[in-house]
Amino acid sequence: MPEDTDFVTRIAAAYHDLPPGPPVDVGAVRAGAARRRRRLTTLTAGVAGVAVAASVAAWTLARSGPDPGGPLPTQAVGTTAIEVRASDTAQDWAGVADVVVVGRVTGEKAGRVSPADDGTGDAFVRRAVVVSVLDQVWAPGEVTVPREITLDAPGWIRNDGELTARLTYADRPRLEPGHTYVLALLHDRCGKQWEVLGSGGALPYENGALGQGESAGQVVGPQERQDARGPLERELAGRSASDLRAILEQLLSDGTAERREPRC
Amino acid sequence: MTDDFTTFVHEAQGGAFRLALALCGGDAHEASDLLQAAFERLWARWHRLQLDDPAAYLRAVVVRTHVSRRRMSFVRRERVGHAVPDAAATPGPHEGYAEAAVLMSALAALPRRQRQAVVLRYLEDLPVAEVAELMACTTGTVKRAAHDGLRALRARLAPEQQRDEVADA
Numbered sequence A: 001m002p003e004d005t006d007f008v009t010r011i012a013a014a015y016h017d018l019p020p021g022p023p024v025d026v027g028a029v030r031a032g033a034a035r036r037r038r039r040l041t042t043l044t045a046g047v048a049g050v051a052v053a054a055s056v057a058a059w060t061l062a063r064s065g066p067d068p069g070g071p072l073p074t075q076a077v078g079t080t081a082i083e084v085r086a087s088d089t090a091q092d093w094a095g096v097a098d099v100v101v102v103g104r105v106t107g108e109k110a111g112r113v114s115p116a117d118d119g120t121g122d123a124f125v126r127r128a129v130v131v132s133v134l135d136q137v138w139a140p141g142e143v144t145v146p147r148e149i150t151l152d153a154p155g156w157i158r159n160d161g162e163l164t165a166r167l168t169y170a171d172r173p174r175l176e177p178g179h180t181y182v183l184a185l186l187h188d189r190c191g192k193q194w195e196v197l198g199s200g201g202a203l204p205y206e207n208g209a210l211g212q213g214e215s216a217g218q219v220v221g222p223q224e225r226q227d228a229r230g231p232l233e234r235e236l237a238g239r240s241a242s243d244l245r246a247i248l249e250q251l252l253s254d255g256t257a258e259r260r261e262p263r264c
Numbered sequence B: 001m002t003d004d005f006t007t008f009v010h011e012a013q014g015g016a017f018r019l020a021l022a023l024c025g026g027d028a029h030e031a032s033d034l035l036q037a038a039f040e041r042l043w044a045r046w047h048r049l050q051l052d053d054p055a056a057y058l059r060a061v062v063v064r065t066h067v068s069r070r071r072m073s074f075v076r077r078e079r080v081g082h083a084v085p086d087a088a089a090t091p092g093p094h095e096g097y098a099e100a101a102v103l104m105s106a107l108a109a110l111p112r113r114q115r116q117a118v119v120l121r122y123l124e125d126l127p128v129a130e131v132a133e134l135m136a137c138t139t140g141t142v143k144r145a146a147h148d149g150l151r152a153l154r155a156r157l158a159p160e161q162q163r164d165e166v167a168d169a
Helices: A002-016 A026-041 A048-054 A056-062 A090-096 A231-236 A241-253 B004-023 B028-045 B054-071 B098-108 B112-123 B128-135 B139-168
Strands: A074-077 A099-115 A122-138 A148-159 A162-169 A180-187 A194-196 A202-206 A213-215 A218-220
Touching (some): A002 B004, A002 B112, A002 B139, A090 A180, A090 A231, A090 A241, A099 A148, A122 A162, A122 A180, A148 A180, A180 A213, A202 A231, B004 B028, B004 B054, B004 B098, B004 B112, B028 B054, B054 B112, B054 B128, B098 B112, B112 B128, B112 B139, B128 B139
Antiparallel strands (some): A122 A148, A180 A194, A180 A202, A202 A213
16 A cells, blocks of 8 residues: 555654664673673572472472472562553552452463573573462452463473473562462453463462462561562551452542553 | 674664664663663674674564563563663653654554564564564464554554644645
8 A cells, every 4th residue: 555655664764764872882791691691500599499398288289380399499580660560559459450369379381482592592481370269359340250260470491491490570479389369460451361460469368468478489478578579568468358458449439549551 | 903793783783772772662771771682692692603694683682582571571680780870861862853753652652562563574674474483473463463553653643744744834
């Protein structure tokens, strides 16, 4: 279509008119490559084994994925300040989440694989975790949550066909089988049927206490979650899902939070 | 003495930054970060690869690095550096280039897959099959994403274009 051709010509011209960016520091590139190699080969031998041991019974029953269990090291990767969606505050949950549920992870399997493409031969393997929905805590509108949903979660590092580490976001729940969480979910909003709001959209929740359960592959308790990274988790450490519901309802009713479309 | 890699970086960085900037929707910080990561990955393989077209290889690394970062769900890997970014008050690379700035803004509003398809297919002028390989999807998916993206882009830019034409007249 000529109109399309004209339009493409025009935007291509604008694109090629962009000036070059800041000069690349070749020394920093070389140093960065060396750091990257060290980071990926020196995997953090965390205390994940403790968490695994604590949930070994449920783990054994639930495991349907490729994880051999046992003392695989856990590698924590950071989340940047620039996430697609903010999810750390009650305003984030009230403004964007479609539903908040209590869910127990009952299974996992390997998902998408993407090569690290850094010469190490490593590949990132995502996980699809199966979550049994135990309770619906809050929803700003009508939403029907099935008894079982599947969510995407950090998985493993694989090299030469072998899993070499479990991946988790630093100071965030990894969503491990046998553990229970409060989850802020999006439903059919960004191309996925169900999706956690963001890295702060899952909170450990066991024995009726927020902050109790699993975080970054370790068993944690409300006391230590008072220093958690997310303000919502800090605020609610030791409190119940009902307290969370009351906060979310209040935020919308008094106008402190407003519903908005999620960034995808 | 300038080595091959340094020479290549100097020659290729302009085009690679433009691509990174477009893929990142005009976010110059993210584009610089992406470009740095891509060059690091290229350097890790530089001596092991016999590259007929290193610029094409770099382009593939930029795109795949961008894709793989997004596959890490909603986050990117945290990078800790000693230097404090000072560009907050610095004009973006497209500022002063009005039409390019408008284009970057319009690209930023597109869903990522559409943005990738539009940038690679129409702005980088790559064949559909090559775009599909870079995006790790089918040619049909590329065509659809590029078509939808271009349509959305035109809808966003049409008012700007009309305004410019009136001004020109």
